[in-house]
Amino acid sequence: QVQLVESGGGLVQAGGSLRLSCAASGRTLRLYAMGWFRQAPGKEREFVSSITWSGSTYYADSVKGRFAISRDNAKNTVYLQMDSLKPEDTAVYYCAQGSAGTIQTGVNAYNYWGQGTQVTVSS
Numbered sequence: 001q002v003q004l005v006e007s008g009g010g011l012v013q014a015g016g017s018l019r020l021s022c023a024a025s026g027r028t029l030r031l032y033a034m035g036w037f038r039q040a041p042g043k044e045r046e047f048v049s050s051i052t053w054s055g056s057t058y059y060a061d062s063v064k065g066r067f068a069i070s071r072d073n074a075k076n077t078v079y080l081q082m083d084s085l086k087p088e089d090t091a092v093y094y095c096a097q098g099s100a101g102t103i104q105t106g107v108n109a110y111n112y113w114g115q116g117t118q119v120t121v122s123s
Contacts, residue, residue, distance in 0.1 A: 001026050002024065002026040002027045002097060002112040003024070003026050004022055004023070004024050004095050004096070004112055004113065004114035005022070005023050005024075005114055005115070006020060006021065006022050006093065006095050006114040006115065006117040007020070007021050007022075007023075007117060008020040008021050009093060009117030009118045010118075010119070011120045011121075011122065012085055012119075012120070012121055012122070013122050014085060014086055014087055014121055014122065014123050015084060015085065016121070017081070017082060017083045017084075017085065018082045018085065018119060019079060019080070019082070020036070020079065020080040020082065020093055020095075020117060020119075021077055021079055022036075022077060022078040022079070022080075022095030022114060023075075023076065023077050024076045024077070024078075024097065025076070027097075028073070028076060029071065029073060029076050029077075029078065029097065030053060030073040031053050032053060032097050032098050032099070032100065032101055033050055033051065033052050033053065033097075033098035033100060033101055033102055033103060033104050034050065034051050034069075034071060034078040034095065034096070034097055034098065035047065035048070035049065035050040035051075035095070035096045035097075035098060035104060035105075035110055036048040036049045036050075036078075036080045036093060036094070036095055036096075037093070037094045037095075037096060037107065037110075038089075038094070038119075039092050039094070039116075040090060040091040040092075043091075045094070045107055046060070047060055047105045048060055048063055048067065048080070048093070049063065049067055049069040049080060050069070050098070050103050050104055050105060051069045051070070051071050052101055052102055054101070055071070056103065058103045058105070062088075063082075063089075066083050066085075067080060067081065067082050067083070068081040069081075078095055080095075082119070085119075085121045086121060087122065088121075089119060089121050090121050091119060092116040092117065092118050092119075093116060093118075093119050094113055094114055094115075094116045095113075095114045096110035096111075096112060096113045097111065097112040098111075099111050
């Protein structure tokens with residue numbers, strides 16, 4: 001059984017930064033793509049970023065240049081560094097483990113999910 005636990009969310013002013021962490025247990029992250037998604041109230045869950053088993057990254061246009069995903073396979077942890085935050089980044093952020101090692105952007109391509117961490121950006 002895979003467990004993913006996110007941390008690092010909180011309240012920050014516009015222009016500020018946060019670093020989210022996602023710690024995995026039960027199965028090594030090493031072979032699988034990992035992703036970050038977010039869901040704002042009343043909206044569907046949307047893709048934010050993904051990283052392959054080898055470290056290749058991919059970002060949604062809305063966060064490109066502001067967010068950076070990384071992974072530490074030895075610690076079984078994935079990170080999302082979020083800079084220049086905007087009020088529209090406010091959402092619950094989820095990490096997820098993909099079913100394969102390549103870049104995946106669809107919700108259905110991920111089979112394990114964390115419980116989410118709230119990020120609130122004030123204007």
